[in-house]
Amino acid sequence: MLLAVLLLFTSAPANLPLAARAAAARTPSPLPHDRLHFGLSNEPGDFGWLQASGVPFRYRYTYLSGGVNTNQGWETWNTPTGQYASYYLNDSQSFGAVPVFSYYEICQSNGPNGPGDPKCYQDNSTQDLANLGSAAVMNAYFANFKLLLDKASAFGGTVVIQVEPDLWGFLEQRAAALGKTTANAAPVSVKSSGYNDPAVTGTEDTARGLACSLLRLRDAYAPNALLAIHASPWGSGVDIASDTSPAVNAATEADKVATFLNSACLASNPFVGSTWDLVFNDLDDHDAGWWETGCGGCINAGHTHWWDPTNTAFPNFSRYLAWVAELAAKTSRPQVAWQVPVGNQYFLTMNNTCGHYQDNVAQYFLGHPADLFSAGLIAVLFGSGNGCQTTNTDLRADGVTNNGGAPTTDALGYCTACNTHTSVYADDDGGFLRIFVGQYYALAKPAAPAGVSAVPFSSYARVSWTAPADNGSPITAYRVTPYLGGSSAGTPVTYASAQTNQAFTGLAFGSAYRFSVAAINGVGIGPESALSNLVSIGSRLPVLPAPTSSPPPRPPVAHNPPASPSPRAAAPRALASQPPTTPRRAVATVPTAGHRGPADRLGGWRRGGLLYL
Structure with missing residues (x-):
């Protein structure tokens, strides 16, 4: 499956009208998309861990939260106002990672239902919808978003802003409650908010108006910023990430989500402006082991947070990737898996206690990067979404732990007492991410095949080549x-x-053809080979070069017959036409073998979501 073209909005002259500036700004995106890439949640206090890890994570994300009218939001975390974002942008650039902001402000703002804290943590859907209807909240919201855009513009480099995870799922369900499937059915105070900027006043009081206004503000003030809308796996009313029913159709549910998001200025912007650049999705905001042991009976017959790595029972990875692939196809945008649980079933330290809960998603994702990339994902961003969840740092401050050498039995985790490996790192995940993401980036794409040749037949050609160096990751396929x-x-x-x-x-x-061949391994597709010889289909002989106008004379040939007749050579046997057999699906081989923000920034965030040896 071909990935959609990535788009970046670069600087355009400030004196142009809004529409002209948006059009002038559109150029190809610099986001890495040669293969699947990895990032993680990384707060300023954990930047030292990132630098010391030696792992070239390509993305680094943090929440911008706290509410737009609480005097406790991200803009107050450093001085001068908004400096937190500037520090984060500059540090990320110095490391070589793309900075990602998860902009999560609506729910935690004070509104008609009361203060964001504790209302957001008690029922964030109700709080979100109430605040969206408040002109006062939305006026402050647009001003806060404009401040972030100013910081992004001053930075000048590539920055990704993921706008309001969960919110678009709530709005999709709000529209469905009204019997509609599109964003213009869900009411939001936009034009009526009183925010005096043509990017906002020129739209409408709906969820579509909100989406398009944010995009128009980006066009006007920070065209270097990439904006991502969020696809919730539960937005259609069926939770792809936890539903155990085999009757769930991933493509059908993805189509419902895509229909809503496309209507929210993803497919087009009816108010003259740009569209969203990326689609983020989430899997879970807790590790699967927490739901089983720390949640007090959250597992039930209809839903589970453990995914079957054999892709037999549900939920499982194949269904998730089918959902992602359908989203990618229907939205024509690159996809990003965000806030992916960090827990693993590899290290002894994963004993299903606070900070050390098990999960199998990280292991599966690192074991099947080519499958994720083929589905349309360009990046996986690891990180915990709530307190007590597994992180990649020593957040628990408990040092190196190996549970007394005893593995932890987990009846629901598809892998009984298999976390048998001893850790030497104090990381709460035992060092899993630093080790295996590091190994992933130590590998390279295969070299180009050599000696490509072709033999023609009546309707096909038999193409042969010499296998190239695999550069550390076994070759699993070839592209001709x-x-x-x-x-x-x-x-x-x-x-x-x-x-x-x-x-x-x-x-x-x-017709006469030549062929090139490229090798594929777990890292990606290598370079193409030199072209083969020229062959004409229908002829068993290769096509000879055209003669020159004056061919050289033929040299004399001496005839010296043998003393006795030679045995007659057998006539060449005609080769039967042999169409290819159905190829077998290859499975990539993986070597044996995010820190969350402070609780007050993440608490109350709704649930959103092997390395098998």
């Missing part, structure tokens, strides 16, 4: 591309096999 006259002639075919010859079918009789 046909060429006519030096130009690509048709869709490349990927063969999910390490076999070094394949029958390339569907070629035009009488």
Whole structure:
């Protein structure tokens, strides 16, 4: 599946009208998308951990939260006002990571229902919808968002702003309650908020108006910022991440979410402006082991937070990836998995206690990066979403722990007492992320195959090559591309096999082709080979070069017959046409083997969501 073109809004002249500035700003995105990349939650206090880890994480995220009218929001965390964002942007750039802000402000703001704390933690859906209807809250909200854009503009580099995780799922359900499927059905105080900026006053009082206003503000003040809308896996009313029913159709549920998001200025901006650049999604805001042992009976017959790594029972990874792939197809945007639980079932320290809860998502994701990338994901961002969840740092301050050498039995986790490895790191996850993400980035794409040759048949060509160096990750597939006259002639075919010859079918009789081959491993697709010899389909002989106008004379040939007749050579046996067999799906081999923000910034955030050896 081809990834959608990534878009970045770069600087445009400030004196142009809004529409012209948006059009002038659109250029290809610099976000890394050559293969799946990894990032993590990383607060300023944990920046030293990131630097010392030696792991080139490509993304680094933090929450911007606290409420827009509470005098406790992100803009107050450092001086001068908003400096927290500037510090974070600059530190991220110095490390080489793309900074990501999870902008989470509506729920924690003081509103008609009362203060964000504790109302947001008690029922964030009700608090969100009430605050969205308040002109006073929304006026302050737009001003706060404009402050962030000013900081992003001053920074000048690439920055991703993930706007309001969960909120769009609540709005989707609000529209559904009104019998609608689109964002213009959900009321929001936008134009009526009194925020005096044409980017806002030129829209409407709906969820669509909110989305388009934020995009128009970006166009006007920080075109270097990439904006991401959030797809909640429960937004359609069926929770892909926890529903145990085999009858759930992932594509159907993804289509419902995509319909709503596309109407929220993802497909187009009817008020003249840009559209969203990325689609984020979440899996869970707690580790699966916490739901089982620390939640007091949250597991029930209809829902579970353990995913089946064999992809037999539900929920499982195949269903999630089918949901993501459908979202990618219907939104035409790159996808990002965000706040992915950090727990693992590998290290002894994972004993299902506070800070050390087990999960299997990180292990599966690191074991199947090519599958995630094929589904449309360009990045996975690890991080805990609530207190007591597993983190990649020593947040518990308990040092190196290995549970007395005893593995932890987990009846529901598909892996009984398998966390048998001893950790040498104080990280609450035992060092799992630093070790295995580090190993992932130590690998490289395979080199280019050599010696590519082709033999023609009536409707196909048999293409052969020599396997290249795999650069540390076993080759699992090859991609063969046909060429006519030096130009690509048709869709490349990927063969999910390490076999070094394949029958390339569907070629035009009488046409002459060359072929290139690229190898694929767990890291990605390597460079293309040199082109093969030229072959004409329908002929068993390779196409010879055209003769020159004055061919050289043939040298004399001496005839010296043998003293006795030689045995007659057997006539060459005609090879039967052999179409390719159905390729087997290859499974990438993985070597054996985010810190959350302060609780007051994350508490009350709704649930949103192997390395098998």
